[in-house]
Amino acid sequence: MNAGRPAASDAAIEFETLADDAWLLRLGRSIDDGLNARVHALAARLRLQAPSWLRDVVPAYASLAVFFDPFAIDAAAARAWLRAQCEHAHAAAPSPAARSIEIPVAYGGEFGPDLHDSAAELGVSPQVLIARHSERDYTVAMIGFAPGFPYLSGLDPELALPRLATPRTAVAAGSVAIGGAQTGIYPRPGPGGWRLLGRTPLRLFDTARDAPSLLQPGDRVRFRPIDAQEFARLQAAP
Secondary structure, X not given: OOOOOEEEEEOOEEEEXXXXXXXXXEOOOOOOHHHHHHHHHHHHHXXXXXXXXEEEEEEOOOEEEEEEOOOOOOHHHHHHHHHHHHHHHHHHOOOOOXXXXXXXXXXXXXXXOOHHHHHHHHOOOHHHHHHHHHOOOEEEEEEOOOOOOEEEEOOOHHHOEOOOOOOEEEEOOOEEEEEEXXXXXXXXXXXXXXXXXXXXXXXXXXXXXXXXXXXXXXXXXXXXXEOHHHHHHHHHOO
16 A cells, blocks of 8 residues: 555545555645535545445544545555545535534633733733633534544634643643634643633533534534533533
């Protein structure tokens, strides 16, 4: 399979060997909402076709990883099939039905230790930052970094903030943050360098659920500000 060598571009999509059982399809190399929408449309088309040898389809911002069963199909045949799907993606791409999910968030204080400094850096009040962050509709562009971590596109460009110069060694699960031109939610405790604005009591990743990740690529997300009392009530709910 010439592991590690990128193949030539097919219909403006580059095919790269990701593993002996996976191809990486690059539709571009930038963070762009339109490009990400093409990635999700192609992912939906592949899932709709669902050949028996197709194991998984994993979308990112501008690329799509496709895993196949190497005992059921060889890499060249899988690539040929994928190439054909890419050629028809624009004319017959399905429109995936996006779920709309509300994420309650307690902003500031112990929940969002970077809210005030971030607002000051942006030249707005904390209340204005909360309002502008929570009034937007976001799209889950991809899941990455950690299991269940959603990278959300749609952040107001004027709210973009650089990452912390020194990342924290511990970030609470459910922390809602801004990193560069993106916003996201930490699903589990761990290190992180994004600006923490608030926290949600919802569990973003739970292995006890049939679908461990609460959010999936392509989902639509809106944040709803809540107070500490509602946070405690929702956190205690089964």
